[in-house]
Amino acid sequence: MRLLKNGEFFEDTWLTLDNEEAVPQGADILVSAERLQAEFGTLMLHNGRLGVVVANDRAVDDIADYLEVIDTVVLEFPSFTDGRAYSQARKLRGSLKFRGGLRATGNVLPDQLAFMRQCGFDTFEVNGRFGLDVWQRAVTAMTLTYQGGYVPDRGFAPADVWSARAGNADDTLRSDFEEIWTA
Amino acid sequence: MSGKILTANRVNDGDVVFFTSDHQWSLRISDALFAEDEAVLELLEDQLRLAETGTEVTDAYVFDAEKFDGVLRPRHIRERIRTLGPTVRADLGKQSNGTGGAFSAVS
Amino acid sequence: MYRYDEFDHRFVRERVGQFRDQVERRLGGELSEAEFKPLRLMNGVYLQLHAYMLRVAIPYGTLSSAQMRRLAEIADTYDKGYAHFTTRQNVQYNWPKLKDMPDLLDDLADVEMHAIQTSGNCIRNVTTDQWAGVAADEVADPRPVCELLRQWSSLHPEFSFLPRKFKIAVTGAPRDRAAVAVHDIGLRMHVNADGARGWEVLAGGGQGRTPMIAITVREFLPEAELLGYLEAVMRVYNLHGRRDNKYKARIKILVHELGADAFRAQVEAEYAKLGSPTVDVEQRELERISAYFAPPVYDELDETCVPFELAKNENREFAWWVKSNVSAHKVSGYAIVNISLKPTGGIPGDATSQQMFVVADLAEQYSHAEIRVTHRQNLVLPDVRLSDLYTLWIELNSAELATANVGLIGDIVACPGLDYCALATARSIPIAQDVSERFEDLKRQHDIGSLTINISGCINACGHHHVGHIGILGLDKKGEEFYQITLGGSSDENASIGTILGPGFAGDQVADAIETIVETYLGLRADDEPFIETYRRVGAKPFKEALYETA
Numbered sequence: 001m002r003l004l005k006n007g008e009f010f011e012d013t014w015l016t017l018d019n020e021e022a023v024p025q026g027a028d029i030l031v032s033a034e035r036l037q038a039e040f041g042t043l044m045l046h047n048g049r050l051g052v053v054v055a056n057d058r059a060v061d062d063i064a065d066y067l068e069v070i071d072t073v074v075l076e077f078p079s080f081t082d083g084r085a086y087s088q089a090r091k092l093r094g095s096l097k098f099r100g101g102l103r104a105t106g107n108v109l110p111d112q113l114a115f116m117r118q119c120g121f122d123t124f125e126v127n128g129r130f131g132l133d134v135w136q137r138a139v140t141a142m143t144l145t146y147q148g149g150y151v152p153d154r155g156f157a158p159a160d161v162w163s164a165r166a167g168n169a170d171d172t173l174r175s176d177f178e179e180i181w182t183a
Numbered sequence: 184m185s186g187k188i189l190t191a192n193r194v195n196d197g198d199v200v201f202f203t204s205d206h207q208w209s210l211r212i213s214d215a216l217f218a219e220d221e222a223v224l225e226l227l228e229d230q231l232r233l234a235e236t237g238t239e240v241t242d243a244y245v246f247d248a249e250k251f252d253g254v255l256r257p258r259h260i261r262e263r264i265r266t267l268g269p270t271v272r273a274d275l276g277k278q279s280n281g282t283g284g285a286f287s288a289v290s
Numbered sequence: 291m292y293r294y295d296e297f298d299h300r301f302v303r304e305r306v307g308q309f310r311d312q313v314e315r316r317l318g319g320e321l322s323e324a325e326f327k328p329l330r331l332m333n334g335v336y337l338q339l340h341a342y343m344l345r346v347a348i349p350y351g352t353l354s355s356a357q358m359r360r361l362a363e364i365a366d367t368y369d370k371g372y373a374h375f376t377t378r379q380n381v382q383y384n385w386p387k388l389k390d391m392p393d394l395l396d397d398l399a400d401v402e403m404h405a406i407q408t409s410g411n412c413i414r415n416v417t418t419d420q421w422a423g424v425a426a427d428e429v430a431d432p433r434p435v436c437e438l439l440r441q442w443s444s445l446h447p448e449f450s451f452l453p454r455k456f457k458i459a460v461t462g463a464p465r466d467r468a469a470v471a472v473h474d475i476g477l478r479m480h481v482n483a484d485g486a487r488g489w490e491v492l493a494g495g496g497q498g499r500t501p502m503i504a505i506t507v508r509e510f511l512p513e514a515e516l517l518g519y520l521e522a523v524m525r526v527y528n529l530h531g532r533r534d535n536k537y538k539a540r541i542k543i544l545v546h547e548l549g550a551d552a553f554r555a556q557v558e559a560e561y562a563k564l565g566s567p568t569v570d571v572e573q574r575e576l577e578r579i580s581a582y583f584a585p586p587v588y589d590e591l592d593e594t595c596v597p598f599e600l601a602k603n604e605n606r607e608f609a610w611w612v613k614s615n616v617s618a619h620k621v622s623g624y625a626i627v628n629i630s631l632k633p634t635g636g637i638p639g640d641a642t643s644q645q646m647f648v649v650a651d652l653a654e655q656y657s658h659a660e661i662r663v664t665h666r667q668n669l670v671l672p673d674v675r676l677s678d679l680y681t682l683w684i685e686l687n688s689a690e691l692a693t694a695n696v697g698l699i700g701d702i703v704a705c706p707g708l709d710y711c712a713l714a715t716a717r718s719i720p721i722a723q724d725v726s727e728r729f730e731d732l733k734r735q736h737d738i739g740s741l742t743i744n745i746s747g748c749i750n751a752c753g754h755h756h757v758g759h760i761g762i763l764g765l766d767k768k769g770e771e772f773y774q775i776t777l778g779g780s781s782d783e784n785a786s787i788g789t790i791l792g793p794g795f796a797g798d799q800v801a802d803a804i805e806t807i808v809e810t811y812l813g814l815r816a817d818d819e820p821f822i823e824t825y826r827r828v829g830a831k832p833f834k835e836a837l838y839e840t841a
């Protein structure tokens with residue numbers, strides 16, 4: 001598995017730890033929400049980056065208290081038709097005001113990438129099946145959206161129809177997108 | 184005589200097709216490979232699995248049929264309607280152009 | 291009616307382009323059927339019994355003459371010269387080819403139409419009162435809000451992969467012609483003591499295998515809060531709706547399992563956390579949309595029209611048609627004309643391309659070029675002068691569009707059933723044809739009065755049999771079709787779910803059974819009491835006795 005972020009592929013250097021597994025010094029680690037809650041006292045002192053994996057039947061409110069020290073939240077799409085993580089992401093970015101990394105894992109496919117980005121995901125765990133061009137085409141197919149509030153503040157985003165109608169020039173210009181894809 | 188037939192819809196136009204003895208997909212049930220024994224049925228099931236990943240047909244499945252005087256006829260009304268066309272529009276579907284079958288949907 | 295601006299146009303064109311790409315990837319083998327299916331469904335493309343089927347959205351049931359003409363052209367170019375109007379105010383083509391689909395969608399986009407979200411586990415086409423904007427009893431035209439919801443729900447990034455499909459119905463009138471109580475969300479307009487507009491929000495209604503009447507979540511929601519509140523409802527459903535069993539995945543099951551109070555509390559808690567809605571619409575956008583629905587300029591006309599009255603007196607058939615198919619308009623001297631797509635022995639909801647061209651022309655000539663589609667599979671010309679009714683009737687007659695049975699026993703709703711539908715357990719259309727032939731006599735139909743028959747070809751209930759005064763459900767018993775009859779359903783402001791009478795009937799016994807039910811009613815009714823009221827007064831017992839115990 002590799003990561004898609006900012007229009008490029010990266011090797012995934014994060015370690016996903018089982019609940020029992022010892023924490024390696026200095027590594028960037030992902031732990032379950034349960035472990036985060038149980039061991040927060042020690043985990044917060046860890047000298048690498050700390051991320052948490054939240055299952056999609058779990059309330060993201062459960063990790064609200066820890067968000068300040070968390071670098072990355074990982075949300076799961078067991079199948080691309082299971083859309084719970086869209087709402088989890090929206091809550092994290094919205095009422096919980098989380099500004100760290102938000103990674104989608106599981107059945108992540110090009111045709112859903114735009115929706116995921118609009119809901120606030122910025123990193124995508126993908127296999128090698130699709131080239132960068134396919135991902136880019138999928139994200140840039142629609143240059144307009146009616147859901148302005150979902151437009152992310154980084155990377156390519158469709159322009160907000162309602163705001164454009166209200167005369168906000170920024171929103172009409174946003175659709176010159178090619179270079180923004182990699183921003 | 185009863186047996187099984189493998190059917191599917193063609194991907195590009197949606198037409199109902201049947202798997203034939205020369206391993207093609209035909210619009211006519213009369214061309215269908217009629218599986219009356221285990222060996223042929225296994226072949227149909229292999230082809231079904233192949234069809235699922237291919238691009239020519241979709242939604243493949245096997246249904247029960249019977250053969251009288253050389254005429255293949257699906258056992259269930261659903262498959263008979265699917266093979267002939269809507270019972271309320273004789274002018275539409277396979278029944279309208281002679282590719283249906285020599286049987287009635289409802290009896 | 292609403293007109294696209296440059297943004298709406300571009301949005302729909304880009305969506306067609308995106309689908310064109312997806313179809314090419316499917317035909318080229320890059321996408322498997324498993325991956326492609328949810329994508330085609332989001333564009334209204336099904337695979338049915340004989341072929342693909344395309345469902346085109348008719349937002350809130352409103353069409354222009356130009357749009358109707360294009361629908362007819364599409365029927366001729368890509369299909370077999372006809373189309374089927376559905377119980378959700380949409381239109382379906384039964385034979386299009388997948389490879390033609392992108393071109394077909396481009397042709398639709400030319401006239402500001404699309405098939406976005408007419409299927410799939412997303413927010414479907416919003417439906418409303420077919421008489422919106424012209425009904426005599428209306429508080430206000432609900433269509434500006436419907437259009438707002440159409441835009442708000444189109445390719446919604448958060449709510450496109452819900453546990454199950456999601457249907458919203460809206461009414462602006464106290465007489466509910468939109469069946470809001472049997473939708474996932476129903477919205478009913480009210481005006482409060484200060485004269486401000488707001489919406490009663492209902493949730494958890496539905497049909498299918500577990501029919502339920504919706505609960506009221508909020509009695510009165512100020513209009514400005516609508517999108518935020520809907521976001522909260524949708525989020526609660528998206529996160530907590532069941533995904534382990536597709537038959538328990540609709541919001542009605544969540545509402546039922548949590549209980550009305552707990553569901554309400556969850557929604558309110560989510561709404562409180564929201565702060566402000568993610569999609570915020572300025573009042574001026576709603577005003578911009580509303581301007582498109584400003585009433586047309588009506589002539590000042592008298593309430594009565596002498597030549598019209600004379601024609602009624604002279605021509606009994608015309609008089610019948612007026613009685614059943616013409617309804618009160620809010621403007622004096624005008625009428626609402628309901629066009630029956632239920633000729634005796636016909637296929638409910640089907641129209642030939644020729645008939646569609648005729649309706650388009652007549653709308654242009656007599657009704658401000660506007661047409662409505664009803665959830666009872668009929669059409670409406672909303673703005674006809676009384677003085678034009680007779681000529682219009684003659685012209686409808688010559689196109690076989692003047693059957694005088696709207697709201698009567700011959701106006702049968704039937705889903706496509708086993709003649710077309712891959713999910714069906716029995717045929718629906720032949721049953722509708724049988725019953726309508728049995729009650730062919732118009733005088734008898736008018737004597738029986740208001741009575742709805744709804745037929746579904748399987749438990750999915752697309753024919754809305756649960757809410758028909760008489761409901762008929764087609765099932766399969768060891769390869770034989772048989773039909774279960776329910777009585778007492780209704781989808782209006784006093785919505786109720788029908789009760790199963792007893793064992794089912796073979797297909798050729800259904801018309802007899804319906805006749806027995808009708809004769810029993812005629813023997814029991816007091817004066818002009820409609821069927822549903824008699825049923826509510828006497829209950830199922832006399833009907834059961836007549837059907838099962840007389841032998």
Ligand code: SF4
Binds near residue numbers: 705707708713746748
């Ligand atoms: S009710 Fe059943 S048979 Fe009828 S259209 Fe719906 S799914 Fe098909």
